[in-house]
Structure formats: C-alpha cells, structure tokens
Amino acid sequence: MTLTSEAAGLVRPMRKDAARNRALLIAAAREVFAQRGLEASLDDIAHHAGLGVGTAYRHFANKRELASALIEQAVDQIVGFAEDALALDDPWQGVVGFLDGALAVQAADRGLREVLMGLHDPEELERIHERLSVLIRELLDRGKKRGVIRADAQPSDIGFVMTMICAVADVGGDVAPEIWRRYLAMCLEGLKADAASLPMPALSEPDFRKAMATHKECMARPT
Amino acid sequence: MTLTSEAAGLVRPMRKDAARNRALLIAAAREVFAQRGLEASLDDIAHHAGLGVGTAYRHFANKRELASALIEQAVDQIVGFAEDALALDDPWQGVVGFLDGALAVQAADRGLREVLMGLHDPEELERIHERLSVLIRELLDRGKKRGVIRADAQPSDIGFVMTMICAVADVGGDVAPEIWRRYLAMCLEGLKADAASLPMPALSEPDFRKAMATHKECMARPT
Amino acid sequence: MTLTSEAAGLVRPMRKDAARNRALLIAAAREVFAQRGLEASLDDIAHHAGLGVGTAYRHFANKRELASALIEQAVDQIVGFAEDALALDDPWQGVVGFLDGALAVQAADRGLREVLMGLHDPEELERIHERLSVLIRELLDRGKKRGVIRADAQPSDIGFVMTMICAVADVGGDVAPEIWRRYLAMCLEGLKADAASLPMPALSEPDFRKAMATHKECMARPT
Amino acid sequence: MTLTSEAAGLVRPMRKDAARNRALLIAAAREVFAQRGLEASLDDIAHHAGLGVGTAYRHFANKRELASALIEQAVDQIVGFAEDALALDDPWQGVVGFLDGALAVQAADRGLREVLMGLHDPEELERIHERLSVLIRELLDRGKKRGVIRADAQPSDIGFVMTMICAVADVGGDVAPEIWRRYLAMCLEGLKADAASLPMPALSEPDFRKAMATHKECMARPT
DNA sequence: TATGAATGAGAGTTCATTCAT
C-alpha cells in the first residue's frame, strides 16, 4: 500500500552496509535499553552493536533520535494490532485483542516501554497519535454502539491503560512476566459499559498529548 | 563546654542539632525531589536545607539512604491511612478510602512516587511490607467476608494498583493532576466481588517483594 | 581604595586552599594558553595546575569564565597603565607610555592576547570598556588640546592599535619578541596631529563594542 | 568510452573531471571558509562542492593541503597586484595601490585571511616569499630612490602591515567592513620617508619566514 | 574513481562521593 522512498525514486537507497548497521544499532538499542533502561549510554549501545560511537551518531543525531527509531518500529506494530482488532467481528474482542497484543509486546521489552512512555516531542506525539487515535476511536465507537464499552470512554483511556500496564510490567519484570494480564483484565472491567460512573471525565486528546509531552524526562535533552 | 547529653546514656541519643539537621535534610529532599524528581543532586538538596553536602553525608551514607528515610516517613503516613480505613464500618469504603488517601499523597508528590516505586532493598522491603500487609490483608478480608471484594484479592493487588495509579500520576503531572482518580475508579471495578474472573492469580507476598526488589533502578547503585 | 568583598563582610572569604587552587588554575591557564592557545582543554589546564577537572568546574562554570578571570586580571593591569600614563605631564608621552606598557604585557603572553581579543560577551565588553574608555578618552583629549594627537582620534583607534600590535606579536612570537615595537612606532605616526587625513572616520564606541562582540569566536560557546 | 588523455602523455595530465572536481573543491572551500572560518569541516566543504568527503581526500591529503591550494590562488592574485603596482609611475602610489588591492581581497574574505596568516610550512613559505619578495623589494626600492619610502623599509614590513590590517578586518567583520582602510592609512604614515625613526630594525626575510613558520596554529596538525 | 559510512580520540560538562579544613 505504501511506497517506500526507494521505490518512489526520490531518495537514493541507503547503502547495504549502512542499512545493516542502522538495523544493528536499533537492535542493540532494544537489547541494551531492555536490559539497563534508557540510561544506557550511546557508547555502550554502539559497542554492543559492534560499532563505534561515531557510527551511531552518523545514523542518529542524538540518543533521542535513536529512541524515536525504536518508537517508529513499535508504533508500526501497534497500528498493526489495531488493524487486526478492527477486523474482528466482536467489538469487545476487538478492544481486548488490541490491548492484549500491543501490551504483550511492551510487557516483554523494558526498553520499548521506557521509550514509548518517555515520548516527549510534541510533533512526534502528534504524528503518532494521529496514526493511532483514528483506529482506537473506531474500536471504541464500535463497542459503544453495541453497548459493550462505556459511553464516555476515550482514546486517552486506552493510553492510560497502556501506561498502567507498562508500570505493572516494569515491576513484574522477570519475576512475574505475565502478571500484567491480571491487571489488564481488572482495567477492562472499568471499561465495560455497565461499570460504575467515574469521578473524572477522560482527557481530551490534546490534553493527553500535552500531558505526555510534559511528563518527567527519562533522557537528557539533546544539547 | 560541659558534656551532658553525650555523657548521659549508653546509647547516646542523637544530639538535638543533629536531629534537626536530619529532619531539615529529609524535608528538603522531599521538596526538591517533588519538584525535580530523584535526579536532583544531593548538593542541591543540602543547600535547599541550608546545609553543606558533607553534612548530608554524615547523616546518610549515600543518596539512596536519604531516599530510604523519605520512604520511612511515607510508610508511616500510609500506615495511618490503613488504620483510618480499618476504623470505618463499611469495608468497601475502607478499601476505597485507603487507596484514595494513600494515592492522593503520592499523586501530589513526584519524588515520593519515585522513591516508593524505586524501593529495592530486600530488607527494607520486608520491613515495610510487614508493617503494611497485615493491615491491608485485614482490609481485604473484611471486604471479602461481606462479599464486596473479590475472593482472590491479595495485598499484592493493592501494591499493583498503587503502581498503576502512580504511573498515571506521572503522566498526568501538572496538566491533569486529578486524572488518576478516574483510573483508580476503573481499577476498583476490577476489585469488586462481582467482577469477571481474572486470567492470572495474584502474586504471593514473597513474589511481590521479589518483583519489587528486582525491578528497574531509578537511581544509580552506590559505588 | 577598593574594599575587597572580604573586608566588606558581605561574603565569607574563600577558604585558603580554595583560593590557592583558584590562583593555581588561573596561573595554569595563563601558562597553558600562552603555550598552546585558547584551544587547550580545561582538562589539560586543570592537570597542569595539579588538580582534577572537577575542581576547575567548581571555580569556573565553563572555559569562558576561566578566560574571563584572566581578562579581569589583565584589565586591572591595563587600567593601571592608563592611570600611570595620565600622571605623566607630557600628553604624547602619556599615550605612548600607555600603549607601550599595555602592549608589552600582551606581547609577552599569547594566551592573554587571545583571551583579550576573543572577548565576546556584550556585558563583559561593556563593563570593561566603561572602565577603560574614560581613561583613554582623557589621554587622547589631553593630547588633542596640546596639538600632539590628531583631532579625530577616538578610543576605538586605541583598541584597533592594540589589535594590530597583538597580531604582530602573534607572528613575531619567540623569533622576534620585540618586533612589535617597530610597528607600534609606525602606528603612532598615524596618530600624530600632523599625519595625513584618513579615508574613514573612527568607529564610535558602541560600534567598536559591537564589532568586538561579533568577531570570530576563538572558543566554543558554552552549552 | 575510448581512453584518450590518460594514454596520451608520460606525465599523465589530470583527467578533465578530476581537474573540475579539484577546482570545485577549492571554490567551495573559499566560500565556506569565507563564511565560517577555517573551523568549517571538510565534510561541509565537500558537500558544498557537491562531492563526497572521500573525493576531497583524493585531491588533498588533509585539510591543510586544501588550505594550501587556496593560498596558491591567493598568492597568484597578490602577485598580480604587485605587478600592477610596479606598472604605475608614482612609486608611492605603487606601494599604496599594492597594499590597497591585496588587502581589499583579504579584508573581504575571512577564510583567506586565516589561511594566509596560518601559513606554516617552511617550504611553502619559501616558495611564496620568493615569488613576492623580489616584487615587493622592487616596489620599496623605487620609493626609497624617490625619497617617499623610509630608507629602512623591508619586505617584512609589508608582511607585518598585512598582518595588522588582517587583524583589523577580523574585528571589523560585518559591522565595519571598511574600517581597515583607516588603519592602513595610519600604517602608511609610518612607512613614509619622513616618519620618525623606529626603535627596532625590520626583520630580515629569513627571520620573517621563521616567525611565520612558528607562529600560532590555526588548524590542528595533520595526524 | 567517487562515495559516504565508519572510526575513535578528545572536548566540555555533571555529580556522587571523599576528605581536608
């Protein structure tokens, strides 16, 4: 469906070795971030990939951009889960399936969680939320129409559920790698149409983005 | 000129000014951590307390120990909420009131959240959980007996709910400082006796402690 | 004449060892800058002083501040030359003596030249020029009144003469350490009242400051 | 398709595209150095020329050699000015015209100034001074014979005047791009035959070359 | 031959912790 830039002929394709190294760096970042969190140094990541620091800086202007690349990958995957979920007939199963899929990936990868939760750049947030919110809104709307999702549910609720389950996965870690499923099920109770009314309305999408953009930094600002 | 308090007892009580400085440091840490998170430097905290860094190191072997002192305070407060909650007649209100009180404090104080969630030392964890778990177990048991709390609820569930709501507060931050209440209410739905069954059993307390002890570091290990 | 801050009692005096180290750092900076120019690293300077880098950063927030300290010293000395020059009866001897004294110091110290010529901060420039320009203007005015200095001479002319002679000293270096005197004498010819008229008027002081502030950087901007 | 120029001679002339690239690089270096000084990176220069860095290194062993090529060009131009000046009848006008022309070019091009003042290689210096000194000596001698130039003037005086005026241009920069003319005029006063005697004799040419060769580096030594 | 990817030493800067005053 989408033309890659190479196919479009506008940008010359990346050299094969460079592409390989870029991929190596992203893979190394995932591994190292997964093990040691975002505070791992670019130097360590580069060496983990068998490359020099300079190479890392050729591919990514700074640590944040490397994180962005990880995010891009993860968002693609999450969008995929949303599309799959929309293909299901049962709207409740759609919501459940989406969260289950998207969170299984995040639960298994601390680096990914930190990188997604540490997303701060307003433009990047807008881009990503644009891709996701239409799909999520559709998932929720289908459920509301059939009376299985609470009427006041908003995309930001899905965002906060992800936040919460990521936190559970952070704590569960290797000791209880599946425990997040228990708490996702609990949260889903709260999303059902017949759940009790809630003391606060959901955040609008702009407010949710603003909150994400201003929440605590996990990585030093680039100079 | 004359020695008095030192000479007085065998277990020499802390000198009054030393006690004062210790308190000043803890208060300063709370304020500074609340504003800027755990990444604030000890130097800043000490000066915020009107003291030198060296003095901070006389009272606390390292940054983590200062954090521990904050935890001690916070746990006292949380224990207080639990006792208050047990004094209520309605067991559901007990659980709700406890979580509401304990989390309101944490939601308002980023440093406290980080310090509580960053708790790692096994001995410290054991000490704290010992104090809390008996109270929390009692809160839950009362609810189970009256059929308002799900039968399989465990103290670790309360721990994870706190974890989740702290994560919401981290994101909500100053943009939406009360949004955590929405998600606490959702989580409570999942704790009700009539909620759907869950895909995973709760963690036992030792497992929960083990998970806490191994989860991601928020502060560099002392050298 | 001037109260030091210690004497004023407002600021507690710097600890003796700290003061010693500060002086060591400034001395080391002078030596190292003199040898290798401003591009020498703070690390090298610190080690040259027998101290760690961290110590350098305790005394000076960044490399530029260390340079500023050198400037401060040098400006004091230059102000001294101006005052001495004003004490002379012969106004021509005043101008000559001032330039000769101030430039002898700079000619002998490459680091000082670079640091003075690399002065960029507008506020610092203003402060320094305020101190100097009144003295220099007085020196020139005395000469104009007696008809020994050209009527259109301005403080900025003195600034540019210094610039020029510093450049000569840069080239002369150790090979011809006194050669600058030849060119200072030549420049003085151009300042005499009976010299030919010039194709361009002197820069006003604000313009001179603007030029100094925008001319090429010798040292990276602090982050 | 058919090889021609390579096959043609024993000393293989540079291929046409290679010559074009060399020229492109020199032009790019001039532009980029003019704007941002010698600290511009070779990468930027190469891309400004529409080429890769690797190509730059095929033509020039290192950054300094590229600078040398710029010097070569500039010296050609300066030699031209000297020849033009010798064609004038009035020997004073010859000296003035030469300096005015040669310095106008340098005043307008920061990169050129840096590159000329940063000339260090003894062989290169000798080559260049050989080309220039005979012309300059002739210019001066004509003036001395007619009694318009001071009798002790030497080619090194012209070199130092250029040094001084370049320094003025460095400071004047974009704020006062013509201010150097004022100071060139002042310096010329000092070259007149009737100027006061000077406290130091001019440097001999070998000494001047030695001074140039040892003066402060503007560019890191090649590894 | 031309390209640009890779390299790694080195710069500026921060901060937990130690230790002399």
Place this chain on the structure above:
DNA sequence: AATGAATGAACTCTCATTCAT
C-alpha cells in the same frame, strides 16, 4: 560535627581521517 572543595569516571557529541562499496 559541619563544611564545601576536590575528585574523576561517565556522558553526549564532533570531526579529521580511513576504508569498504
């Protein structure tokens, strides 16, 4: 006991130069 100066490892990022494609 209190102070704050000193330390140095660690981190991010730059760029001249080399080398695989």
